[in-house]
Amino acid sequence: MEDNTKGYGELNVSRGFVMDERQRVTQVRCSDARDEGAIETEAKQQLTIEYAARGIDVIVKRVNSAGSKVYAFSVQEIMQLKIDGMDEDVRQFGSIEIFQGKNPVHVRNIVQITGHADVCVECPDHGSLSQDVNKVSISDPHSPFNCGMSHASEFWAKVEGMILDIGAKFRFYDKQKKEYATMELKTSEDFLKLLTNTYLYTGTDVEGFITSIDPIRTPLDSKKFLRQKINNNVRLGNIPITINASVLNYGTGQDIRTDGNLGAHTILDDVSGVTSYVMAQLPEDHPEKVARMSKQNPLCVLVCPPTIQSPRDLIMDYHHHLFPKTQNGMAGSVFLTQGIDVDKPTSVYGPYKLLGNIYSIVALGVRKFYLLGEDKLQADLMEAKLRNDPLMNIILNHFNVELVKVALHEVSKYANLERRNLDRDTLDLINNGMKKFPKHPLSPLNRPVKFERVLELKRGY
DSSP states (O other), X not given: OOOOOBTTTBOOOTTTSOOSEEEXXXXXXXXXXXXXOHHHHHHHHHHHHHHHHTTEEEEEEEEEOGGGOOOHHHHHHHHHHHHHHXXXXXXXXXXXXXXXXXXXXXXXXXXEEEEEOSEEESSXXXXXXXXXXXXXXXXXXXXXXXXXXXXXXXXXXXXXXXXXXXXXXXXXXXXXXTEEEEEEOXXXXXXXXXXXXXXOOOOSSGGGGSOOOOTTTHHHHHHHHHHHXXXXXXXXXXXXXXXXXXXXXXXXXXXXXXXXXXXXXXXXXXXXXXXXXXXXHSOTTOHHHHHHHSOOOOSEEEEEOTTXXXXXXXXXXXXXXXXXXXXXXXXXXXEXXXXXXXXXXXXXXXXXXXXXXXXXXXXXXXXXXXXXXXXXXXXXXXXXXXXXXXXXXHHHXXXXXXXXXXXXXXXXXXXXXXXXXXXXXXXXXXXXXXXXXXXXXXXXXXXXXXXXXXXXXXXXX
């Protein structure tokens, strides 16, 4: 069978086998370095193959935003990914009729917005895809793996004071005078002028530019905001798109949905099932478990487009090649900034991506950014965007952050094909978990295998 793998970790078997369904999933996840560890990534890989063997092609793309908050900037990314995916489906199948049920291939468009915290569910409904959000609570408000953006307002106030202390100058386009101007940041009024002119902020004070998130409620608020935008979009308004919302517990691996979409099962529900099964079997001192439950301490920030699959694995393999003594492949190693606009130097970062990048430098002590592009030109454009964003440029210069530009073909040479990320015992646990985890009645894993040959891709795992 032809291997249609793109980059590292994406499986596309639709060209080799007739499929009944395509799940086109967009994940909205936090930039946190511990997000999606090696076990979750491995489970997703194996489940993609299992789904394909049952006639279901799965395509997963990811949008990263600090706190998983959907706002004016990130909503454009999500919708553009959906539009691009829809256009790709039409080109492949030859007709828009696939969305009207006239084609035997059923295309399901899904967005899942996932926050993270040390959460638990009071009297959970184990047979349901979604839990009552009022029964979901944070077990420990001081847990090291609660989302840092729950304190975003306080951190943003600290950033404002730090920027004003630096007293840096910035160049901006003065919309009133219709000309470029240079100004030194000395007061909150100066800071507000920067936000108004450069970051399209319409508020009346600096504090309102970024507010703290609620890791349990924010995904639902974001779901409502995204639904309004999709319904009013000329390209997407008439396309069935399911929006799920959840909160992920890094310690247990359980992704608890709260959206109420009881009939909307996706591959991510099975990923959660396998991951939580494996995490429950691991000893407390297992390196992956320790890394996901500890305070994040990333080695680097990775900036890349969503077209590059398993980017954290790729860049850690590359980093391990450059620095062999570095422990490779552990959760918590890479803080991720990913989006369709990371190579658009004429636009600035949105508030929460901006704060995520600044947080990685100021709070987490990161001093190295990898800019991973499909090619060298894209990496160059990523650097230009970072430098053209006034606040990012000030922080990068003040903390002497190193920007390392690399192209996909450079890092792919060092891809960890021997799968050093997980030991044999853990891989066996995942394989066992695929068979034993409790499957929802709607899971495609309950269906018979149609294409045995596809499962050959799993041999050697």
